[in-house]
Amino acid sequence: MARAIFQTIYDNVKQSIDDGTYAYQSYLPSETELTQLFDCSRMTVRRAISMLAADGYVLPQQGKGMRVIRNISDETNRGGGGLETFKEIAASRGFELKTVTMSLSSSSATRRSPRLRGFLKAVSSRVPNASVMQTDGPCAPTTPIT
CATH class of the missing domain: 1.10.10.10 (Winged helix-like DNA-binding domain superfamily/Winged helix DNA-binding domain)
Structure with missing residues (x-):
């Protein structure tokens, strides 16, 4: 052929x-x-x-x-057919990878929980080599929940 x-x-x-x-x-x-x-x-x-x-x-x-x-x-310096891992990419671009637990708590939710505790608002940022990458802060509800 x-x-x-x-x-x-x-x-x-x-x-x-x-x-x-x-x-x-x-x-x-x-x-x-x-x-x-x-x-x-x-x-x-x-x-x-x-x-x-x-x-x-x-x-x-x-x-x-x-x-x-x-x-x-x-x-030729890498395995996996030349594929880079996330860690290799981050290191080549000057980032330091680490995991930090800011706080850990548990609570049980009830019908009244949102009014008593307020909602949580997640704020994230992408800052190289910063120790805090994501934080949670309280945010009060704007309308009452019945």
């Missing part, structure tokens, strides 16, 4: 990215150059490039071309 030309282009460009011929953050040859190289139509090249983009190898940038976004050297 004959192999589709777009699949050949996809495999060749993907292999060139994997072996470092096209380095991370570099640009692929233009569509015109690829059509001449593989002796095919522009639509065939576009189909192969769109598959590479869908698989996370390249990023199309209008007016500039296709930039390689697969960083092979970075992936």
Whole structure:
């Protein structure tokens, strides 16, 4: 069975990215150059490039071309096929992960509880390396509950 030309282009460009011929953050040859190289139509090249983009190898940038976004050297340092954990992402961006329990209490709810205690209002903030990420404070009901 004959192999589709777009699949050949996809495999060749993907292999060139994997072996470092096209380095991370570099640009692929233009569509015109690829059509001449593989002796095919522009639509065939576009189909192969769109598959590479869908698989996370390249990023199309209008007016500039296709930039390689697969960083092979970075992936070899990680397990799981190059996937980063939340902890690795946070550490690379300068965040320190920790869990802090501000207060812990229990109470039983009755029909009169909202009037007696007031509602709780949750306020959260995203502040890097802060010790308090979420706080709860009392907020009185605005309308009486009957």
